[in-house]
Structures are given as structure tokens and as C-alpha cells.
Amino acid sequence: MLQIKVKILYNKKIKVNYFHLVLRIPKIAKDSLPGQFFNIKVSDTCEPLLRRPLSIHRVKGTNIEFLYEVVGRATQILSQRRPGEYLDVIGPLGNGFNLTPNTYNLTPILVAGGIGVAPLLFLADKLAYSVERRAYRKNKKFKLSAKRYPLNALVLIGAKSTGQVLRKKEFKALGCEVKIATDDASEGFKGKVTELLKNILPLAISHKPLAIYACGPRPMLKEIIRISKKYNIPAQVSLEEHMACGIGACLGCVMNTKEGFKRVCKEGPVFNGDEIIWVGKEEVG
Incomplete structure (x- = not known):
């Protein structure tokens, strides 16, 4: 830092x-x-x-x-x-997404709500680069400067309307399959991105082990965690939060977890979905 x-x-x-x-x-x-x-x-x-x-x-x-x-x-x-x-x-x-060796044995599903797409493209870049590196280790003739191996990932982007759908082309350029959900049906699935996730999971999980990475409004993340628990899929969520200092000193961005209160700016903004304790009523995302 x-x-x-x-x-x-x-x-x-x-x-x-x-x-x-x-x-x-x-x-x-x-x-x-x-x-x-x-x-x-x-x-x-x-x-x-x-x-x-x-x-x-x-x-x-x-x-x-x-x-x-x-x-x-x-x-x-x-x-x-x-x-x-x-x-x-x-x-x-802050702490980012936890990418372990087992991460690359799971098919990633990236779920973005609105501006929540921001950190997920960097995550997709990192995952795609790791796919490329693994290909290089298997075949030394493979040039790292060559076109990347396609990233076998599913990206779900939610927005109010098609004019607010962000970075679709960039995800596709990495080889990701991209699906869109809009509130007004101006593009893709009509409804919340969490509803789209519920629709695709039963088939997706029958073919391969999955991992969910998400960023967006809290109601959306709360629902994604509920869905991930139902299907026993590991999930990591990046919380959007107002912050003052950004370094953990002011305690203005705490989140209740199973291990007590944690600072979103310091221990987060990325948390494992099963460690968060949601407080208060929140609209389903």
C-alpha cells in the first residue's frame, strides 16, 4: 500500500x-x-x-x-x-478474491449488478491468464504472447436497462459466455440477475462443479448467498460500502460475520458468502 x-x-x-x-x-x-x-x-x-x-x-x-x-x-x-x-x-x-489451486478446478460464475461489474473484469483477466499459464506449462511451445485460451466462465450481468449494461464485449473477448438480465426487458432476460442465476443453476451444476463470484448491491448479494447455500456452491462476494479512511482505522464500514464484526475496507471487501450475517430486512435483489 x-x-x-x-x-x-x-x-x-x-x-x-x-x-x-x-x-x-x-x-x-x-x-x-x-x-x-x-x-x-x-x-x-x-x-x-x-x-x-x-x-x-x-x-x-x-x-x-x-x-x-x-x-x-x-x-x-x-x-x-x-x-x-x-x-x-x-x-x-483490502483483501481481494481468494484464488487457491482448487479454484481452477471449478467453473466460475461471475454475477454483477450494475457498477458491480467493475472488479469482476479484473478477476476474469486473472483467471484467463492462469488458464494461459497452465497451457504453457503443458506445452512449452505455446507462446504466452499468443491469443489466450478461452476462459470457460459464465458471466451474468444485471442492469435496469440495456443502456446500463457494462463490459459485455470485454468479457466475451476473454472467451466468457455472457448472459444479460434487465429490469425492463430491453436486453436478455426480463427480471433480476438473481432470478437468471436461479434459472441456469440446475442445469449448470449437473455438468460441472461451480464457484460463484459476485459484486453488486447488498440485496442482490444476500440473495446470491442464499442460492449458493441451497446448491452447496462456494461463493465469494465483494461488498459495496461507504468508507471514510479506507485503512480500517475509523471502523465506519463494519460487517457482521460469524467471527464477529469485520471491516469491509480491511478484512474485505471480499468475503466468503457463508461467513456473513445479514442484519435487518433487505429487499431481495
Whole structure:
């Protein structure tokens, strides 16, 4: 983890209210892991006072990419920052997705709700690279610079409408099968992405062992965990949470778990689904 001023290379709108930010961070790009985040000071003044956490969307060489939605004053300010300017950032922070050797024996299902797609593309990149490395170990003639072996993964993306569906082409470029769920039926399945997941799981689980990785609103994650327990599928979820310090000092982003309260910014933002204790009533996602 470092606090450092970094150069903006790119910051453009890709869809209504959604922006793609690229920062040059050579010292720590290679150390960043899927599911981790950076805490970003969006302006050079004290307005706004608090930094904003952004999940790492992709890492390419010395550049780190972010995907964010303009939802308030801070992200509006960030959207107005221009290439060549500098941002004060702290990162990489938090614990990301836990990828063990057994991970690669399971077929991944990535489930994204809205801007929750952001960390999952980096995860797909990492999984695809691991597939490529395994192919290289089996056949030394295989060139790592060649086109990647397709990633055998299923990606489910949920959005309100087709205009808010993000990164479909990028997932497909990795070889993923992509299915869309929209609330208004403007693309793909009509309904919640969790309903789509319930529809495809009975057939999918009959063919191969699965693992679920998800990011999105809490109601969606709560329902995904319920579904994963029903089918006895391991699940990891990345929580979206308001944060102040981002380093675990202020205790402003705690989550109740079977082992007591844990800090989303420090022990998370990624948790195993079966360790979370949900408190209060939440609408089903």
C-alpha cells in the first residue's frame, strides 16, 4: 500500500453516468489483486473531505483502470478531471478474491449488478491468464504472447436497462459466455440477475462443479448467498460500502460475520458468502 500522486491518462464517459478512468501507477500496478480497491482524493481541495473508494477494474502494464458511476458530488468532480492532471491515491487496499489451486478446478460464475461489474473484469483477466499459464506449462511451445485460451466462465450481468449494461464485449473477448438480465426487458432476460442465476443453476451444476463470484448491491448479494447455500456452491462476494479512511482505522464500514464484526475496507471487501450475517430486512435483489 502506498499514498502517491499519480497521473490521469484517460477519464471518459462510456455510457450515461458511467466513466472509465486510467491512472499510471508503475510502482504498485503489478502488486494489485482482483477485488482490491484504491481510496482516491477526487480534488486538490478539501471539498469533498473524504476520499472515494474505487474497485480496480483492470491492470495493464503500469496502468490501473477504474470504472465508476457518477452518483453524487464527489464522483461528479472526478468525472471532470482531465488527462495530464494528478490524483492523490492510496492503495491497493483490502483483501481481494481468494484464488487457491482448487479454484481452477471449478467453473466460475461471475454475477454483477450494475457498477458491480467493475472488479469482476479484473478477476476474469486473472483467471484467463492462469488458464494461459497452465497451457504453457503443458506445452512449452505455446507462446504466452499468443491469443489466450478461452476462459470457460459464465458471466451474468444485471442492469435496469440495456443502456446500463457494462463490459459485455470485454468479457466475451476473454472467451466468457455472457448472459444479460434487465429490469425492463430491453436486453436478455426480463427480471433480476438473481432470478437468471436461479434459472441456469440446475442445469449448470449437473455438468460441472461451480464457484460463484459476485459484486453488486447488498440485496442482490444476500440473495446470491442464499442460492449458493441451497446448491452447496462456494461463493465469494465483494461488498459495496461507504468508507471514510479506507485503512480500517475509523471502523465506519463494519460487517457482521460469524467471527464477529469485520471491516469491509480491511478484512474485505471480499468475503466468503457463508461467513456473513445479514442484519435487518433487505429487499431481495
